[in-house]
Amino acid sequence: MRVDGPLPVSQDLVVEADELRWRFSRSSGPGGQGVNTTDSRVELSWRPDGSPGVARLSPLLRERLTERLAGSLVDGAVVIAASEYRAQLRNRQAARERLVRVLQQALAPPPPRRRRTAPTRGSVERRLQAKKVRSQVKARRGGRGADWS
Numbered sequence: 001m002r003v004d005g006p007l008p009v010s011q012d013l014v015v016e017a018d019e020l021r022w023r024f025s026r027s028s029g030p031g032g033q034g035v036n037t038t039d040s041r042v043e044l045s046w047r048p049d050g051s052p053g054v055a056r057l058s059p060l061l062r063e064r065l066t067e068r069l070a071g072s073l074v075d076g077a078v079v080i081a082a083s084e085y086r087a088q089l090r091n092r093q094a095a096r097e098r099l100v101r102v103l104q105q106a107l108a109p110p111p112p113r114r115r116r117t118a119p120t121r122g123s124v125e126r127r128l129q130a131k132k133v134r135s136q137v138k139a140r141r142g143g144r145g146a147d148w149s
Contacts, residue, residue, distance in 0.1 A: 021045045
C-alpha cells in the first residue's frame with residue numbers, strides 16, 4: 001500500500017491525501033541504537049466532519065459512519081498510532097491500512113438479526129449429561145458433612 005495519494009476505503013468513500021494529518025515521534029519499540037535518533041512512530045489523524053468524501057456518502061451511510069465513530073473520536077478526529085516497525089515508512093503503511101479497516105467496519109451494514117430457536121434434543125441431552133457428570137465429581141469430593149468446621 002502506498003503512503004501518499006488518496007486512500008480508497010470503499011467504492012462510496014475515498015479519503016483524499018490532503019485530509020490526512022501525520023505526526024511523527026520516537027518509538028519505544030524495537031530499533032537498537034537507532035531508536036533514539038529516528039522518528040519512526042506514526043500518528044495518523046482524519047476528521048470525518050469536514051471530509052468531502054463523507055459529504056458525498058448517502059445519508060444512511062453518513063449517519064452510520066458518524067454513529068459508529070462517535071465513541072472513538074479524539075477532538076473530532078479518528079487517530080491511529082503505529083509503532084510496531086523500525087521503519088517510518090512501514091509504520092505509515094500500517095497506519096493507513098488500520099484507518100481503512102476502521103472505516104470499513106464503521107460503514108459495514110449491521111449483521112442480520114438472529115432468530116431465536118428452541119434448543120435441539122441432542123443439545124439438551126448433552127447439557128443434562130454434563131450436569132450429571134459435574135454433579136458426580138462434586139459428590140466424590142471430601143464430603144465431611146455439616147460438622148467439618
